[in-house]
Amino acid sequence: MSARPDDPALGLPARREDARVAVLVCGAIVNEVRDLIARRGWTVDVHGLPASHHLYPKEIAPAVEAKLGELDGYERVVVVYGDCGTFGALDRVLERFEHAVRPSGPHCYEMMMGAREFAVNATRRPGTYFLTSWLVRNWEQAVLKGLGLDRYPDLKEVYFGNSTALVYLRREADPRLDAKAREIADYLGLELEVRDSRAGDLEERLAALVEPVPATSRKKGEACASKS
């Protein structure tokens, strides 16, 4: 099952009678999360928020807060975001909702690459630019338009001049996306490195929050380091 990340309908699924847990997921990783929900057989409702909030990270915490306000009746809502450049604002929102938790981590790149490997890479290659399947698919809208490169193409050097490596954290092999990733690498003048990350560490971090659902909600913070 695929979903368009910015499709408003993504946030309005039918409520399952037997679901006591909801996941509120960023559109940028909704396909990875749907994959692992299917693979693990979780009974959860999936709600979404547009990935475009990442263009202006100040929008993320208020958007999550508004959505959490709508999600009554769940024992737990797992907010599938990292800190995502909110610099603690998202965690402060989650503190106000007793039943809301998020997986630990600063952002989806760290979750998908894996914490240890990400830390090593950050030390060895601080100039690494990351692609995900969503970012490849939405490159024009999210990057070229989002950063104003469609209007000011010569800002490319300003944004990417310090990038020294390009890592594509691929959800799955897809000839169309693979070809586009190579085009992006050419545009950036960087060699493309492809990693089949699927959901990476995100799977186990989500599993710790989703399964098993206890009879009463766990204490805040258990199985989750919501402060990154």
Added chain:
Amino acid sequence: MRFEELSMAVENGDAPTAVELTQGLVDADTDALEILEGGLVPAMDVIGQRFSEGEIYVPEMLIAARAMKACLGILQPLLARYDSTKRGTVVLGTVKGDIHDIGKNIVGIMMEGSGFEVHDLGTDVDADRFILAIEELQPDIIGLSALLTTTMPNMKTIIEALVEASLRDRVVVMVGGAPLTQEYADSIGADAYAPDAASATERAKSLLGVA
């Protein structure tokens, strides 16, 4: 009138027009300091304000800063004779492990435009390079920048290295970057924190008593 046109060109990020107007003013024997203070600084003040208020975003800020920098390139040789106008020397750098420099570069341009002598050490700068720069350049201020929560602690490492090298009392340490807060700046022993480029410049003037 020409100053207003110049300001407008910079605000619009129209570097060719801004350069042409600046050169025209110089050719007409307009004082370089007047051009700076009458045309360029007001433009960046407006841009800084509009950015802070969310009226414009990063791309517009960047093209305005680029236009400003191009004009400064014309004026700087002429401003060199105004030694008395130099407001102080600043060394800037993005800390070790961090290659993000857009904010730092804008701070540098705005500080230059406000009369500071700016030395930019670039990105991924460790404590040793800051120490060398302090010894060589004798700056009044060092400005440390970080975009990542994972590299913010390197600011503290640098400040501790300055203490170790007995240089801490010789410079004002300013810090900035998206994840930073005043509380964090206080906790690592920085002298000042600025949330954006415009306030960094104002804070620097105020710290050195040259406002």
